[in-house]
Amino acid sequence: MSGLVPALMAAARSRRVRVSIAVLALALGCGARVCARENPTAANPVTGEAQAIKEGAALFRANCSPCHGPNAAGGGRGPNLSANHWTHGSSDADIFRTITRGVPGTDMPANDLEDLEVWNIVAYLRSLAPVHAAMSGDANRGERLFFQTQGCSVCHMVNGRGGVLGPELSRVGASRSSAYLVDSIREPDKVLSAAQLDPNDHYGLPLVYDTVTVTTAGGERIVGIAKNEDTFSIQLLDTQQNLRLFRKSELVQVSHEQKSLMPRYTEAMLSAPRLQDLLAYLTSLR
Numbered sequence: 001m002s003g004l005v006p007a008l009m010a011a012a013r014s015r016r017v018r019v020s021i022a023v024l025a026l027a028l029g030c031g032a033r034v035c036a037r038e039n040p041t042a043a044n045p046v047t048g049e050a051q052a053i054k055e056g057a058a059l060f061r062a063n064c065s066p067c068h069g070p071n072a073a074g075g076g077r078g079p080n081l082s083a084n085h086w087t088h089g090s091s092d093a094d095i096f097r098t099i100t101r102g103v104p105g106t107d108m109p110a111n112d113l114e115d116l117e118v119w120n121i122v123a124y125l126r127s128l129a130p131v132h133a134a135m136s137g138d139a140n141r142g143e144r145l146f147f148q149t150q151g152c153s154v155c156h157m158v159n160g161r162g163g164v165l166g167p168e169l170s171r172v173g174a175s176r177s178s179a180y181l182v183d184s185i186r187e188p189d190k191v192l193s194a195a196q197l198d199p200n201d202h203y204g205l206p207l208v209y210d211t212v213t214v215t216t217a218g219g220e221r222i223v224g225i226a227k228n229e230d231t232f233s234i235q236l237l238d239t240q241q242n243l244r245l246f247r248k249s250e251l252v253q254v255s256h257e258q259k260s261l262m263p264r265y266t267e268a269m270l271s272a273p274r275l276q277d278l279l280a281y282l283t284s285l286r
């Protein structure tokens with residue numbers, strides 16, 4: 001039976017097998033509420049209703065705007081949701097499912113909002129006039145900047161090519177807004193990837209890209225990204241991208257810098273038009 005659940009999840013992506021999923025889900029004995037979530041009604045029962053849109057907007061501001069921006073056009077770590085461009089399915093039922101289940105392996109959390117609350121949010125998102133980020137750059141030139149001129153790929157992997165000091169960027173166009181990408185490049189310290197500056201661990205995300213400097217008893221200083229840390233040891237990916245394990249008893253100091261290892265790409269290093277080229281390339285990665 002263990003293989004059945006993933007198989008169901010995969011099948012749930014295809015509309016044609018919805019009915020059989022409902023039957024199977026019943027056979028598996030899930031509660032009525034959970035079943036409703038596995039197989040939400042295809043259409044939003046409150047589409048276009050003014051009250052629903054108003055309530056959806058308030059719910060969105062409270063729960064979603066920290067990542068998706070106050071008007072859903074992006075701003076924090078989440079993508080623009082007002083461009084009518086859906087990576088995880090564009091039907092009402094698809095969006096319902098994304099909101100309740102989240103997107104595993106990304107910053108998008110699951111939610112335990114009531115079904116009607118979720119539909120209100122869907123009604124709100126559907127009511128927004130599409131906001132498209134104006135793209136003036138050239139994605140091919142952006143790709144060359146990424147892999148050659150600017151050396152982004154020294155630290156970042158895209159589709160299997162590149163380094164591992166920074167986050168993998170193969171899907172960054174789907175997962176982030178352009179505003180976030182600009183900040184990541186111009187001011188890498190502003191919003192660190194994967195919740196480094198989230199001391200309360202608000203969304204339960206791991207601290208992945210924490211820049212750490214350790215000083216050994218012999219006075220050697222090693223800078224890197226903490227990959228693992230407990231009371232007794234710390235594992236650092238150093239700037240040469242070698243994984244190094246230290247026992248804390250052998251270290252004089254371990255300091256978390258609360259800043260990015262990524263250089264700030266100022267106007268002098270990367271002009272505004274070249275930034276647009278990079279953006280055109282990065283937003284094409286989905």
Ligand code: HEC
Nearest residue numbers: 063064067077078086087088098099103106107108175203
């Ligand atoms: C901690 C940040 C965070 C919060 C809070 C958050 N999201 Fe997201 N959301 C994301 C990220 C990041 C993605 C992109 C996932 C990916 O990489 O594909 C996403 C994706 C989505 C998508 C899929 C978009 C698509 O292209 O298919 C929807 C819909 C969505 N979020 C709605 C919501 C709603 C509604 C809420 C509030 C109830 C919410 N999100 C709260 C970060 C967040």
Ligand code: HEC
Nearest residue numbers: 150151152155165166167184188191192193209260261262
């Ligand atoms: C010396 C290594 C290094 C180089 C060179 C580098 N980066 Fe980064 N980058 C990082 C690290 C580490 C992070 C994670 C910490 C942070 O958020 O800044 C990061 C984060 C990012 C993010 C945010 C990813 C996310 O999903 O949160 C983007 C986008 C990005 N870099 C793009 C670029 C681009 C474009 C270039 C070239 C112009 C570049 N980087 C060059 C190390 C690097």
